[in-house]
Amino acid sequence: MVNKNRMNRVAAAMAAAALVSVAVPAATAQAATAPRIDLKVLVVDDGGSSVEAITTELRDTGVPFTRVALGTANRPVIDAAYLADTVDGRPRAKYQGVVLPNENPFGEGSAEMVALTAYETAYGIRQVDAYTWAHPGVGLEYTDNGGFSGQLDGTRAAVTAAGTAGPFGYLGGQVAFEDNSPLVPESFGFMGKPRAGYTSYLDAPVGSGRASLVGEYAHDGRSELVVTFGYNQYQQQFRLLARGIVDWLTQGVHLGQSRNYFAVHVDDVFAPDARWSKELNCTPGDYACPGGEGKESTIRMTAADARYLAQWQQTKGFKLDLLFNAGAGEEWKTQNGGTDALTAQLVADRAGYRWMNHTYTHPFLGCVQNTDTVPWTCTRNAQGAVNWMSRAEISAQIRDNNNWAAAKGITTDRSELVTGEHSGLKTAPQQPQDNPNLAGALADNGVKWAGSDNSREPAQRAVGAALTVPRHPMNVYYNTGTNAEMADEYNWIYAARAAGGSGLCEDNPATSTCLPAALDVNTGYLQYIAPQEARTALRHVLANDPRPHYVHQSNLAEDRTLYPVLDQVLDTYRALYAPSAPLVNQSMKGTGVELSRRTAWDKALADGKVTAYRIGTAVTVKAPSGTVAPVTAPNGTRKQLLLGTADFGTAYAGTRSTWTAPEPLQSAVTLRLPG
Numbered sequence: 001m002v003n004k005n006r007m008n009r010v011a012a013a014m015a016a017a018a019l020v021s022v023a024v025p026a027a028t029a030q031a032a033t034a035p036r037i038d039l040k041v042l043v044v045d046d047g048g049s050s051v052e053a054i055t056t057e058l059r060d061t062g063v064p065f066t067r068v069a070l071g072t073a074n075r076p077v078i079d080a081a082y083l084a085d086t087v088d089g090r091p092r093a094k095y096q097g098v099v100l101p102n103e104n105p106f107g108e109g110s111a112e113m114v115a116l117t118a119y120e121t122a123y124g125i126r127q128v129d130a131y132t133w134a135h136p137g138v139g140l141e142y143t144d145n146g147g148f149s150g151q152l153d154g155t156r157a158a159v160t161a162a163g164t165a166g167p168f169g170y171l172g173g174q175v176a177f178e179d180n181s182p183l184v185p186e187s188f189g190f191m192g193k194p195r196a197g198y199t200s201y202l203d204a205p206v207g208s209g210r211a212s213l214v215g216e217y218a219h220d221g222r223s224e225l226v227v228t229f230g231y232n233q234y235q236q237q238f239r240l241l242a243r244g245i246v247d248w249l250t251q252g253v254h255l256g257q258s259r260n261y262f263a264v265h266v267d268d269v270f271a272p273d274a275r276w277s278k279e280l281n282c283t284p285g286d287y288a289c290p291g292g293e294g295k296e297s298t299i300r301m302t303a304a305d306a307r308y309l310a311q312w313q314q315t316k317g318f319k320l321d322l323l324f325n326a327g328a329g330e331e332w333k334t335q336n337g338g339t340d341a342l343t344a345q346l347v348a349d350r351a352g353y354r355w356m357n358h359t360y361t362h363p364f365l366g367c368v369q370n371t372d373t374v375p376w377t378c379t380r381n382a383q384g385a386v387n388w389m390s391r392a393e394i395s396a397q398i399r400d401n402n403n404w405a406a407a408k409g410i411t412t413d414r415s416e417l418v419t420g421e422h423s424g425l426k427t428a429p430q431q432p433q434d435n436p437n438l439a440g441a442l443a444d445n446g447v448k449w450a451g452s453d454n455s456r457e458p459a460q461r462a463v464g465a466a467l468t469v470p471r472h473p474m475n476v477y478y479n480t481g482t483n484a485e486m487a488d489e490y491n492w493i494y495a496a497r498a499a500g501g502s503g504l505c506e507d508n509p510a511t512s513t514c515l516p517a518a519l520d521v522n523t524g525y526l527q528y529i530a531p532q533e534a535r536t537a538l539r540h541v542l543a544n545d546p547r548p549h550y551v552h553q554s555n556l557a558e559d560r561t562l563y564p565v566l567d568q569v570l571d572t573y574r575a576l577y578a579p580s581a582p583l584v585n586q587s588m589k590g591t592g593v594e595l596s597r598r599t600a601w602d603k604a605l606a607d608g609k610v611t612a613y614r615i616g617t618a619v620t621v622k623a624p625s626g627t628v629a630p631v632t633a634p635n636g637t638r639k640q641l642l643l644g645t646a647d648f649g650t651a652y653a654g655t656r657s658t659w660t661a662p663e664p665l666q667s668a669v670t671l672r673l674p675g
Contacts, residue, residue, distance in 0.1 A: 439464025
């Protein structure tokens with residue numbers, strides 16, 4: 001949440017400040033030799049949430065930047081030598097864009113602001129004012145002349161025609177400011193009417209007119225992107241604008257790339273899931289459910305649920321990943337008269353889904369568990385060593401599931417695997433290491449990508465020759481089939497003891513927030529839980545996060561609790577974005593490759609082994625051998641081949657981008673920008 005009082009003090013101080021600008025001799029601005037402009041951004045950081053948000057966008061999309069922290073001892077002085085020099089006889093601008101906390105964070109008469117102004121003018125470098133107030137110094141009227149200052153929660157802003165034609169053309173038009181709680185102020189800012197030289201990109205209604213929240217101020221040979229509201233990296237209004245801010249700052253040419261990813265894994269397909277007990281406040285069948293013996297109940301999709309799923313996918317234009325346990329399905333079939341209409345329906349519709357191996361019968365693939373204790377522990381042999389599931393047993397679980405699918409005509413990518421409960425991977429605190437037999441079993445079956453739980457292990461890591469792919473758990477519980485069951489279990493976890501909950505939220509205030517009151521079990525899921533979970537998932541989507549989300553087949557059964565969440569995510573996204581920025585629903589393998597490339601790229605940047613610059617309409621990118629570089633460029637950009645050129649990248653959100661490397665016999669990537 002933005003600190004309103006702090007920003008009011010900042011605004012008051014800034015009212016007395018004047019932007020310092022200097023004239024640059026024409027000979028400097030129009031040098032005979034085209035300058036080299038390095039593809040790196042300078043970030044001047046005051047510690048505020050708005051600069052932090054932009055910095056996060058740069059980091060998470062792979063854009064290199066240098067951060068200068070104001071107020072710290074021994075920070076570099078921003079002067080002419082810090083900003084520019086000469087390389088091989090050619091003038092060099094060390095930064096292609098500048099992010100400032102506001103239009104002049106150094107104070108009136110600052111030599112550093114004079115140097116920045118001269119630099120931006122000489123090299124055509126753009127500047128983002130991360131958060132400032134509406135006043136003539138940034139091309140806006142004061143708020144008392146048709147403007148506004150105050151809380152912006154729930155404001156319905158809109159992209160202007162200039163914004164659509166410019167940096168925010170990937171948006172559908174509306175930018176709604178979050179208003180998640182009537183009890184908590186979430187946004188504060190200013191809206192002002194444009195003066196000469198100011199072009200508004202985002203505005204909102206004020207009285208009978210409209211006033212600007214984001215716009216470009218062109219003056220004195222410079223361009224500033226002026227943002228007049230506070231924000232943090234998680235808020236939807238910033239996430240919607242983040243891509244456009246970076247593209248505007250870099251003039252559409254930069255290292256790094258961004259997509260809006262959304263993939264949903266449905267675990268336990270063909271297998272039944274245990275059901276939550278409202279009476280016991282636990283799940284009978286689970287070892288940690290005292291009194292549950294003989295009260296077990298399960299949830300399993302029906303053929304009607306499968307037909308509904310196929311129809312929903314077609315209507316929504318969105319495909320789910322079905323992670324299946326064929327052996328568990330065969331066991332269910334044997335126990336239920338030898339027929340299984342669900343499996344028959346899903347197999348008949350097999351071409352409509354992406355399928356993934358979830359092991360044959362969903363056993364725990366780690367240590368041999370002792371479930372006589374709560375929590376469970378790993379059993380040990382007479383010598384005190386942990387008993388592990390064997391390599392042969394793990395391998396059979398993978399192989400048998402693959403063979404069953406092949407016999408049914410189901411296509412799978414055998415390089416992908418998600419084990420039941422992500423077992424076999426380390427599980428703190430009981431099993432602090434991977435099953436030492438897991439890596440060999442993965443190799444035996446050609447598995448290169450192993451799903452993991454993002455809430456436990458958000459970073460990708462190696463398991464032998466395989467790499468993990470972290471998955472986001474969705475807060476739609478595996479052990480509930482109805483909306484009322486969901487709300488009841490949610491109350492048990494998140495309500496205080498006085499409200500009938502377990503008190504877990506009271507005991508762990510750093511990781512969990514108690515509900516102000518228990519939810520109505522009849523309405524709580526649809527009115528509170530589903531919208532909240534949709535917002536969380538959408539936040540991941542808008543943050544260039546490729547990690548898939550996962551749920552369970554039980555969420556497609558009975559009340560079909562998953563669909564309200566997915567409907568809200570998909571419908572909201574498609575209302576917010578133009579068709580040029582579709583959701584990217586990629587395979588787990590595709591996500592694994594993306595994450596591994598990001599890791600290598602971040603290391604190359606951290607090691608200072610990337611060189612990238614622009615001279616006129618030519619862009620050169622050099623990275624360590626074997627490292628592919630993410631690059632974004634305007635439509636019409638061509639990649640230089642050994643002979644001739646080819647279209648660069650793929651189109652997304654109004655630009656073209658891809659991971660790219662030099663062609664054979666080349667030492668660098670060379671791009672030719674459109675005239």
